[in-house]
Amino acid sequence: MxxxxxxxxxxxxxxxxxxxxxxxxxxxxxxxxxxxxxxxxxxxxxxxxxxxxxxxxxxxxxxxxxxxxxxxxxxxxxxxxxxxxxxxxxxxxxxxxxxxxxxxxxxxxxxxxxxxxxxxxxxxxxxxxxxxxxxxxxxxxxxxxxxxxxxxxxxxxxxxxxxxxxPAADAATVTFRDFLDKTQYTNTGIGAYEWMFGKDFISPGGYDENIRVLEQFGGFEYGAKMLDIGSGIGGGVRQAAAVYGLQVTGVDLSANMLSEAIVRIHDEKDSRVNYSICDAVTYDFGENVYDYIFSRDCIQHIPDQDALFKNIYKSLKPGGVVLITMYGKGKGAWTEAFKKYNDQRFYHLQTLDEVKERALKHGFEAVHVENMTERFREILTNERAHLEKEKADFFKNYTQAEFDSLYNGWSAKLKYIEADNHNWNLFRARKPA
Ligand code: SAM
Structure with a gap:
């Protein structure tokens, strides 16, 4: 065979x-x-x-x-x-x-x-x-x-x-993948987000911020294996391979996102990289496989956080490190607008304490959590100003409606931060050796 x-x-x-x-x-x-x-x-x-x-x-x-x-x-x-x-x-x-x-x-x-x-x-x-x-x-x-x-x-x-x-007669989407691809991550949506965040990234701060986040692993062993959960159009995966020399598997449930990543890697031919369109919760990654597991701003999408943490723990090698940034919730009472935003996206936001508790429950050690919301505010402010300054360039490919949606979306997030509703959190931990 x-x-x-x-x-x-x-x-x-x-x-x-x-x-x-x-x-x-x-x-x-x-x-x-x-x-x-x-x-x-x-x-x-x-x-x-x-x-x-x-x-x-x-x-x-x-x-x-x-x-x-x-x-x-x-x-x-x-x-x-x-x-x-x-x-x-x-x-x-x-x-x-x-x-x-x-x-x-x-x-x-x-x-x-x-x-x-x-x-x-x-x-x-x-x-x-x-x-x-x-x-x-x-x-x-x-x-x-x-x-x-x-x-x-x-x-x-x-x-x-x-x-x-x-399904109910009025159901707009059939599966969660279908929901992701038809709502937040349509092809036009992905393109406009990429314009906002910078080439290959669908996460705050783009390339430079992702390097800063990756540095929080505290260094990499050259040639080691990394899993990137919710890898989007592949910016983080390609960076981890090209800058740190890691062997990286990127997984994402959105077929629109990952197809874009795959077409780009087919042109680029970096054989340290491979991809799978799958649900990171149900996919069997195997046991003790990865030295590092990374995830940028994905896990707020995932309802069953316990199943996710269990899968991450299982597939990390003993002594392996997991580092995740995520949209989270603060301590302020939720405004009506924030409730609506959360419901529309089906987010499952957690506080830093909840993340820490869950990590300890699943057996991780050296658990570190960090509130990065001030940095999030800075990035959102810069990205919104960039959109306004470069609108002529934006309008070459996108419409006024798309401009408004991004501009208003970024402004709304700044308000959610003000009310201590929206947080941006980082979590890092180790599987015992
Ligand atoms: N990490 C990428 C980056 O930094 O550019 C993309 C971040 S994007 C905000 C979040 C990604 O998580 C989306 O591409 C989405 O499809 C993916 N995602 C959501 N639920 C997932 C799941 N259960 N399994 C795998 N990926 C998932």
């Missing part, structure tokens, strides 16, 4: 640890066979999936582009629907669909990567009286393609069949 087959099996097993007895493979290239390990049947046409039943694993290798289900003009709804419906019908509940596509020769990976991710993540159908779809586990780069051919666009989507409760 090849390294690519092993990587795919590792991911599929993490998504569905029960194991695979019935396996169907649909190869367009002969590279994936999984010979010797799985009892499998091989199929040559998408339509022949209709003859498969009770499958635990279906692997579809480079079929969607070659068969025209995904073209340069976009996704072909009808054929793609039939394919996904056949796969759902053929799979047992809990079974896994693996879709591998190499988008390096594809006309528009920047669009195809997030739109295919979106399509499979929200696809739901009634089959034999059950409302089923795919629980999105990840879309991940294939390591061998990165290391052997400098191809950062060879991908596998790992999707687990699951029964869902039908």
């Amino acid at each position: 090849s390294a690519t087959e092993r990587q795919i099996l590792r991911l599929a097993n993490a998504a569905a640890p029960a194991g695979f007895k019935q396996v169907a493979i649909l190869p367009r290239t002969s590279s994936l066979k999984f010979s010797g390990l799985l009892s499998s049947s091989t199929h040559s046409e998408v339509t022949s999936l209709d003859s498969v039943s009770n499958a635990d694993l279906i692997v579809v290798d480079k079929v969607l582009v070659s068969d025209g289900l995904v073209t340069k003009d976009g996704l072909q709804g009808g054929p793609l629907d039939s394919f996904l419906l056949s796969a759902l019908t053929a799979l047992n509940t809990g079974g896994v669909l693996v879709v591998r596509e190499d988008l390096s020769q594809h006309a528009n990976p920047r669009v195809t990567l997030p739109s295919l991710t979106d399509y499979v993540d929200v696809f739901r159908r009634d089959i034999s009286g059950k409302y089923v779809g795919f629980d999105f586990y990840c879309a991940e780069q294939l390591d061998s393609s990165i290391h052997l051919t400098g191809n950062y666009l060879d991908f596998v989507w790992i999707l687990r069949k699951k029964e869902f409760t039908p």
